[in-house]
Amino acid sequence: MNAEDIKGFFAERGQLDMADYLELEYYLECVGDIEVALAHFCSEQSTAQWSRIGIDEDFRSLYGAKVIEWEVLEELPRLSYPVEQAMQGKIHACKVRIAHPHRNFGTKLPNLLTAVCGEGTFFTPGVPLVKLLDIIFPDNYLAAFDGPRFGIDGIREQLDVYNRPIFFGVVKPNIGLEPSHFAEIAYESWLGGLDIAKDDEMLADVEWSTMAERSGLLGKARLKAEETTGERKGYLANITDEVDRLREQHDLAVSNGANALLVNAMPVGLSAVRMLARHTKVPLIGHFPFIAPFSRLEKFGIHTRVITKLQRLAGLDAIIMPGFGNRMMTEEDEVRQNVNECLCDMGNIKRALPVPGGSDSALTLESVYRKVGGVDFGFVPGRGIFGHPMGPRAGAMSIRQAWEAIERDIPLEAYAEKHPELQAMLEK
Amino acid sequence: MNAEDIKGFFAERGQLDMADYLELEYYLECVGDIEVALAHFCSEQSTAQWSRIGIDEDFRSLYGAKVIEWEVLEELPRLSYPVEQAMQGKIHACKVRIAHPHRNFGTKLPNLLTAVCGEGTFFTPGVPLVKLLDIIFPDNYLAAFDGPRFGIDGIREQLDVYNRPIFFGVVKPNIGLEPSHFAEIAYESWLGGLDIAKDDEMLADVEWSTMAERSGLLGKARLKAEETTGERKGYLANITDEVDRLREQHDLAVSNGANALLVNAMPVGLSAVRMLARHTKVPLIGHFPFIAPFSRLEKFGIHTRVITKLQRLAGLDAIIMPGFGNRMMTEEDEVRQNVNECLCDMGNIKRALPVPGGSDSALTLESVYRKVGGVDFGFVPGRGIFGHPMGPRAGAMSIRQAWEAIERDIPLEAYAEKHPELQAMLEK
Numbered sequence A, B: 001m002n003a004e005d006i007k008g009f010f011a012e013r014g015q016l017d018m019a020d021y022l023e024l025e026y027y028l029e030c031v032g033d034i035e036v037a038l039a040h041f042c043s044e045q046s047t048a049q050w051s052r053i054g055i056d057e058d059f060r061s062l063y064g065a066k067v068i069e070w071e072v073l074e075e076l077p078r079l080s081y082p083v084e085q086a087m088q089g090k091i092h093a094c095k096v097r098i099a100h101p102h103r104n105f106g107t108k109l110p111n112l113l114t115a116v117c118g119e120g121t122f123f124t125p126g127v128p129l130v131k132l133l134d135i136i137f138p139d140n141y142l143a144a145f146d147g148p149r150f151g152i153d154g155i156r157e158q159l160d161v162y163n164r165p166i167f168f169g170v171v172k173p174n175i176g177l178e179p180s181h182f183a184e185i186a187y188e189s190w191l192g193g194l195d196i197a198k199d200d201e202m203l204a205d206v207e208w209s210t211m212a213e214r215s216g217l218l219g220k221a222r223l224k225a226e227e228t229t230g231e232r233k234g235y236l237a238n239i240t241d242e243v244d245r246l247r248e249q250h251d252l253a254v255s256n257g258a259n260a261l262l263v264n265a266m267p268v269g270l271s272a273v274r275m276l277a278r279h280t281k282v283p284l285i286g287h288f289p290f291i292a293p294f295s296r297l298e299k300f301g302i303h304t305r306v307i308t309k310l311q312r313l314a315g316l317d318a319i320i321m322p323g324f325g326n327r328m329m330t331e332e333d334e335v336r337q338n339v340n341e342c343l344c345d346m347g348n349i350k351r352a353l354p355v356p357g358g359s360d361s362a363l364t365l366e367s368v369y370r371k372v373g374g375v376d377f378g379f380v381p382g383r384g385i386f387g388h389p390m391g392p393r394a395g396a397m398s399i400r401q402a403w404e405a406i407e408r409d410i411p412l413e414a415y416a417e418k419h420p421e422l423q424a425m426l427e428k
Helices: A003-007 A036-044 A107-115 A151-159 A179-192 A212-231 A242-253 A272-280 A305-314 A331-343 A366-373 A392-407 A412-416 A420-427 B004-007 B034-044 B109-117 B153-159 B179-194 B211-229 B243-255 B269-277 B302-316 B332-343 B366-372 B392-407 B413-417 B418-426
Strands: A021-031 A065-077 A090-100 A129-135 A166-170 A196-198 A234-238 A262-265 A284-287 A320-321 A353-359 B021-031 B065-076 B091-101 B130-135 B166-170 B196-198 B234-240 B260-264 B284-287 B318-322 B355-356
Touching: A003 A036, A021 A036, A021 A107, A036 A065, A090 B302, A107 A129, A107 A272, A107 A305, A129 A305, A129 A353, A129 B179, A151 A353, A166 A392, A179 A196, A179 A212, A179 B004, A212 A234, A212 A242, A212 B211, A242 A262, A242 A272, A242 B269, A262 A272, A262 B109, A272 A284, A272 A305, A272 B021, A305 A331, A305 B091, A320 B196, A331 A353, A331 A366, A331 B065, A331 B166, A331 B392, A353 A366, A366 A392, A392 A420, A420 B004, B004 B034, B004 B332, B004 B355, B021 B034, B034 B065, B034 B091, B109 B269, B109 B302, B130 B302, B153 B260, B153 B355, B166 B355, B179 B196, B179 B211, B179 B392, B196 B211, B211 B234, B211 B243, B234 B332, B243 B260, B243 B269, B260 B269, B269 B284, B269 B302, B302 B318, B318 B332, B332 B355, B332 B366, B366 B392, B392 B413, B392 B418, B413 B418
Parallel strands: A166 A196, A196 A234, A234 A262, A262 A284, A284 A320, A320 A353, B166 B196, B196 B234, B234 B260, B260 B284, B284 B318, B318 B355
Antiparallel strands: A021 A090, A021 A129, A065 A090, B021 B091, B021 B130, B065 B091
């Protein structure tokens, strides 16, 4: 590219009608001339060759991605992570904001991903390290999406639970338990005070625990638990499956009495989630396998915030995400950002329930509550309930007791003195 | 976990019926006691709690993932990439082979991904850095998959091209060109000798170039090119779209005369590819957006070999992948492994055509051919054809001329003397 070519990939924000563009924020490590690298970066993710040979035309004004802001963060002695690459020269860490015309791909999630984190983005000469940090959508783009059908308000209404977190529990043993035993311990946990008993994200429709049998038994157990307790209860069935089986798995589970459905968003694909969100009769909850492999490192890949935003856009009513505490290998600020992506204003798109999770129990509830800074979250222990020394009912009770202690502003230890289920967790 | 608990996650290969297991190879960086970390690693990706409280049972024998081989590669002064994590102790780089019972998830790609690179795998205490290096499938597992419907032999038969590589070309300008102009230059490239003119992976069904209009024009142009040249020609239409539109996009494009279809495998999801492979009437070609973000770094994420293997299993007849040369930021050995994953024996699964790509032209053909070590590959220039100074027809001719030179064992420069299209590339 010559100097004139490079100019075509830079613009002032004020020159553009930002309703036509997504705003993309990237962290980049550039090798060699920075402006050349940034122009290539835009070119590769949009119109890589912007005219036919021998024809006087220029597709960049309408179709070119354009740098609208950039700053050099620092010069680096070497790439933050070693990568085989072709360029020579100084290395600079940069932050860049790009206006990418959404007419290039439209309001389709697979095509959006292809543009913003596809071949062009990750194979630009001179830009071996890339992290997509954020996508900002104009309202006219968001308007093409339905987002969550239920959202936080719909989930609360269904459960008739307000002014406190929603208490989920992952039934454990997660793998290997036959459906009748699974239903028994889920029932126990509902009686102890759980709102929603959930399948593990790894447990779906398998020979030794088919969706037909498991959801049938759980559906019945749920109704019995509702009768016994006088509270609404949820069974969250994991329908993660091949995409052409998702709708039938939905229909089967829901007709059997599952009143919320789990789907592993990235393994099935975001557009499969969107398809399911259009079809579903019950809240859809997303889980987070296959996100860490491209999001854990600070300076490469895709920020979890982007994936949370896309999951909400695709229509998940609740989003399970790596939670607080270094057990989950995610910085506190990143968890907060993901919680915020569920709750913040987003055009016409409803709020999704954030469910920050990972090795939780009665002992971590207050800390999660304080860090989230409100009651609009889901709390999702597994072994913290089903591994409770007094059993799953006591495990669920310990969670509700921990919440009572918070509500009444009583220290956990003090409250535990008259609540043996909570006491047992403290002693564990 | 106590010492007895740990033992339950280790086994001798000879003790297991390996037909019941996938064999997973991982690179791990472990913090603290290695055997404890490996036991947790297996537990987290399978039965995290292997008995109910108060019941004498053990799900590990049937459902536990088990270490069957492990070696310490070296002790490290620190993690290869800094990660927030909870453990303290010495750091060891390890290679481990795990037998993971496939009964836990069955022959479903989203559920397979959830198990082998999901939450358990990437959130094990003491194992902050993980790279999934390989998956070895037993034949009984492969038998549940159809794999490519056409494979290399089917593609060759369709084009009536044998004993040489298949010549693809990515029509450029890739974004912005209106369908009639797109058809014109594709036509030119077919006349120059291209086998398959292809949509860019970023160009799908958009308002300014709908699939209906583009595939209609290209279908007609393709037939005309076949008449003119007496050769079979291919138009590879990119039907990447929301999953619930894939089959209708297939039907539309094929009825209009597209005789091969492109799909971006990871953006739509591997199970959507599998769905499409069951439905398709023409060869399905996969492209590689959204793979580099989790595969580029040596010591974290998922190796591209795994994704190539899964794409073949899902049913892609040809797999476009980052090719040779450090322009594509992929080590030569890794490209070779990916080529080999397309070609090697794999139970009942047909061979897929490997298409290593990236900034190719007449000048790189020989080198790619030598590195692949045979004619069973696709060659896919973009600007190398459509940016040729004499135009796309000359661009395509230059590729065929380069192949003639190789066949006749004549140096490119010598052959170019009487072939101005090739000469123009040498001078460029």
